[in-house]
Amino acid sequence: MTTSLSAELWPDVQPETARRLMLAGVEAFAQRGYHATTTRDIAGAAGMSPAALYVHFPSKAALLFAISRYGHEQTLALVENVVAKETDPVQRIRLIVEDFVAWHARRHTVARVVQYELQALPEQEFAVVAELRRRIERIVREVVADGVEDGVFTVGDPHTSARAVLSLGVDVARWYTERARQTPAALGKEYGELVLRMLGARTDTPAAD
Amino acid sequence: MTTSLSAELWPDVQPETARRLMLAGVEAFAQRGYHATTTRDIAGAAGMSPAALYVHFPSKAALLFAISRYGHEQTLALVENVVAKETDPVQRIRLIVEDFVAWHARRHTVARVVQYELQALPEQEFAVVAELRRRIERIVREVVADGVEDGVFTVGDPHTSARAVLSLGVDVARWYTERARQTPAALGKEYGELVLRMLGARTDTPAAD
Structure with a gap:
């Protein structure tokens, strides 16, 4: 889960924090499915707090x-x-x-x-x-x-x-x-x-x- | 979720209770994914208690x-x-x-x-x-x-x-x-x-x- 991978995947998304969350989301959803994943899981995988996630994605x-x-x-x-x-x-x-x-x-x-x-x-x-x-x-x-x-x-x-x-x-x-x-x-x-x-x-x- | 559908899907599975649980499992897994589904959800959808599910499927x-x-x-x-x-x-x-x-x-x-x-x-x-x-x-x-x-x-x-x-x-x-x-x-x-x-x-x- 490197910066360069997320930049390669979503060159149009700014800032990098948002891309990092998208990448953590992709990995969690692909592994356990959308419904079994919490925003806390995703924020944690991206090294952030749930509150920091909500700055970029309301849900x-x-x-x-x-x-x-x-x-x-x-x-x-x-x-x-x-x-x-x-x-x-x-x-x-x-x-x-x-x-x-x-x-x-x-x-x-x-x-x-x-x-x-x-x-x-x-x-x-x-x-x-x-x-x-x-x-x-x-x-x-x-x-x-x-x-x-x-x-x-x-x-x-x-x-x-x-x-x-x-x-x-x-x-x-x-x-x-x-x-x-x-x-x-x-x-x-x-x-x-x-x-x-x-x-x-x-x-x-x-x-x- | 009728008896006849589950019998059509799994003619070799007996008893009918086991087929009903499989059908409830299919519907729950397809809708919410495996990881977000509990045995309680499945048993409930099949009109059974979790204990009754374990008679047929240990997990x-x-x-x-x-x-x-x-x-x-x-x-x-x-x-x-x-x-x-x-x-x-x-x-x-x-x-x-x-x-x-x-x-x-x-x-x-x-x-x-x-x-x-x-x-x-x-x-x-x-x-x-x-x-x-x-x-x-x-x-x-x-x-x-x-x-x-x-x-x-x-x-x-x-x-x-x-x-x-x-x-x-x-x-x-x-x-x-x-x-x-x-x-x-x-x-x-x-x-x-x-x-x-x-x-x-x-x-x-x-x-x-």
């Missing part, structure tokens, strides 16, 4: 929301970045999968909290995160639909395939550990190939796994 | 182990059944995915506990479940490898692709609800097509989603 739910919102904003940003720099649907899907999978592998502990503690969010906060999720899904669905229209993908309804594409990436957070056979980037590349085949794209090389 | 961990072990045994059994009745790798993978996906959709609440509370198991119990998981993975990997050898699948190393196949199925438990667009069986069929394409199998029809 345990506010801390979970910060972790969840930043996680969703980061994954939305990487999907949007790909769409901004590429126009070809095949390249777009390939790069989206590479980046999305690598994020879930590299950030697997954060990603577990982001993906598996949604139902613990209060209603209003859940709505904010759900909208970010819908935007991610919509972009992927549109890229798949564009590829179908261009004749480079051959799936019927893009809804199921877009969901499967994201599902493969999300589940990486469940099983990935530092002891995995592949680096996050290498896994992303393999999954990019697998997904293109799943969508019926002609790729030049067989999946290099 | 909360024993209850989680029963839920986890039965879940893994059921999914292993469905994979083994397919391999016993089919010999063709394409048909084997198609049917394994259909059954595995449908199980995770139909049993999504049980499956969430089975898939996401593994780390809460005590060491010895974890080892039993881990061995069941390895057997499932081994079968899928061997079927993929057989298909590669027969020239019907075109993936390099079957390890990553077998993991992706199971990963797609497991993640269904996270997102599937009764409000989903497809029935468990229909989703299984679509995923079967997507997976065959992912493995490079020539299928006659485009994925019917």
